[in-house]
Amino acid sequence: MSDNVFHLMLLTDDDYHFLNGDATSLKYLHDDIYSPVTDFMDEESKKTFVAAVEDTERHLWFPARISSDGKDQELYFMKILEHNKTAGFVKTMITRMDDLVLAHEGMSRALESKTAMMGLCNEIFFDYDPENQNFTVYNAANTIYGDGMRPIRDFEENMRRFAPEENFDQIRMLMIALRTKSSVIHEEIDCNLINKDKKIKKTIVEGRLIKYGDNSEGVIGVIRAAGRGVERNQGRQLDQLTGLYSKNDIRDFAMHAIEAENGGVALAIIDVDYFKQINDTYGHRYGDEVLRGVAGVIKEAVGTNGQAGRFGGDEFLIVLDHSTDEKDLRECFRQIRGQIGVLFPNVGADGKSPLTITVGAAMYPRDAGNYDDLFLLADHLLYIGKKKGRNRYIIYTAEKHDTLEHIKENRLVSSTVGAARDVSPSEMIVNLFDRYNSGRRPSPEDICREFAETLKLDYLLLSSGEPGNVLYRMGKAVPEEAARRAIKEYCTGEAWEFFGSDEMLVVSRLESIPQKYSGIKELFAKHHINSFVILNFKDKNDKYAMLAFCMIGMPLQWNQDHYKYYRAVTRLLSYYEL
DSSP states (O other), X not given: OOOOOOEEEEEETTTOOEEEEOXXXXXXXXXXOSSOGGGGBOHHHHHHHXXXXXOOSOOOOEEEEEOSSSSSOEEEEEEEEEEETTTTEEEEEEXXXXXXXXXXXXXXXXXXXXXHHHHTSSSXXXXXXXXXXXXXXXXXXXXXSOSEEEEHHHHHHHHHHHSOGGGHHHHHHHHHHHHTXXXXXXXXXXXXXXXXXXXXXXXXXXXXXXXXXXXXXXXXXXXXXXXXXXXXXXXXXXXXXXXXXXXXXXXXXXXXXXXXXXXXXXXXXXXXXXHHHHHHHHOHHHHHHHHHHHHHHHHHHHTTSEEEEEEETTEEEEEEETXXXXXXXXXXXXXXXXXXXXXXXTOSTTSSSOOOEEEXXXXXXXXXXXXXXXXXXXXXXXXXXXXXXXXXXXXXXXXXXXXXXXXXXXXXXXXXXXXXTTOOHHHHHHHHHHHHHTTOOOOHHHHHHHHHHHTTOSEEEEEETTTTEEEEEEOSSSOHHXXXXXXXXXHXXXXXXXXXXXXXXXXXXXXXXXXGGHHHHHHHHHTTEEEEEEEEEEOTTSOEEEEEEEEESSOOOOOGGGHHHHHHHHHHHTTSOO
C-alpha cells in the first residue's frame, strides 16, 4: 500500500542473514530468511556488497544483481547505512531498478502537475535544505524574491532590505525557527514581504519539517499575505513533534471518510511497545526522536491511501479510506513494523532487540457502522495485542474476537476508551476518587485496570490475606502459578523481613535484592522481571493487602514523581473490603 520504493533491511554482520525488514524487502529475497543475502547475488555484486559493508566512511549506492536460482537476475541498487559491529547488524537500504524507473516517471508527472497548480495560487512556496543552507523559492517571479535557489543568508538579507527596522526581530525569529528545523513554523511579520502592494500589512510564513527517504531532513512552507488561504487552512492543526495530523483532525478525517461512504474505511491504532522504558533509559529527547522516526515510517507506509495522526503520547491513529482488502491492510502493518525495527534496531524491551509496535484495527462498514464503534473495536484489539505480549497486529473479526455488542456490554475495554487517551496519572487519580465520592464507585478491578493502563504497566497483581489470596491480576507475562508462588514466598519466612518491612518497596534492579533471598530472585529473573514495586496496605476491615506491579524486560528506574500516585491508589483500595 506504500508509495515508497526504498526499503530497509537489517542483516547480521557476520554472514548477512535477514534479521528484520518490511514485507517488500523480504520479497526481494524471495521470502528466504534462512540463506545469506549474498547467496542471491552474482559474484561481482557479492564483492561490491562486502566491500561496501566494510567501508565505514562512505555510504554510496551501488548496483547489485539478485536472483533466487542463478537465472532471471534483476537489477537492484543498495546502500549500506550502518555497520554496527558491537550490536552485530548491518542496516541496508534496497530498491529495485524497475520500481525506481516507474517511481521516477510518476514523480515527474506529479511534479509537473504540482508546479502547474502552484502557478494558479497567489502564495509563494519554499524548500529549505538545512544541510547545505540553501533556500529554494517557487512561484515568486513577480515578488521581491524571484524563483530559484540561493543561500538562506541571501534570503534573510532580502527580507531585511524590504522590511522596516522594527520588524527585524520578527524576521530573526523566523530564521531561528528555520535553522533549528522546528517541526511546525508559523510566523506573522507585520509588513509586506511579498511585493510593493501598500494594501498588504502583514506577511505570514508557515512551514513544517519533513524527512526524506535518505534520512535527511528539510523544511517546506508557504509565504502569503494575511487573509489569503485562511479559509482553506482554518482549524487544521499539525502535531508539533511529528508533523502528523493532530488528535482532533485525524478523528475528524476518519469521521468524514465514514460519512462520505465512498468505500470501505480501515482504522488502526498503533502503540509503540515499551516506550516508557525508552524515555526512562535514554531520556525524553531521544524518545522524541523515536516518535518522529515512527511517525515518518507510518506516514510513508500510508502514502496517498489515507492519513495518519498522533493520537497522544506514543499512540498513533491511521485512517485508510477506500480500504476493504484485509490483505493490503496486513501488508501495510508488516511494512510499518519491519521499517521501525530496522530504523531502531537496539532499543526494544531488552535494550538489544529492535523496537516493536502493537496494532489494533477494524474496518467500516464490515465491522461497525460509525466512528465511535469502529474506534472502540480497534482499541479493544490493541488491548488484546498488548495482553498477548505486544509486537503484533490484530485485525478484528467477530468470529475470533466476540461481537461488537458483547464487547460494549461487558466493558471489555477501558472505561475511558476514546474519550481521554492522554489522561495523566494525576487526572486518573482524581477521576477515580471523584467517582468513588459521587457514588459511582469503581470496582477494585476497575481501579487496578485504569491504574495499570495509565502507567502502561506490563503486569499487576492485587492480593489480600496472608500468605496471600489473588484477587485480581492483569498481564500474561507471568503465569498464574508463578505469581502465587511469588506471593507465598513473599509473605512467609525470611523474605517477609525484606519485602514486607516497608509500606512501599521499589526495586529497579534484581542485583539490589540480598543473595539470601535467591529463591524469589531466581523466580523473577526466570520471567524477565527485573524491576518491580510492592505496596503493603490494609483494607477497610484491617485485613492485610498487597498491590504489586512490574515491567518486563530491561531494568527500569522507577519515576519517583509517581510514588504519590502509587500510594493514592492503595489509599482508595483501602476503602474496600478485599
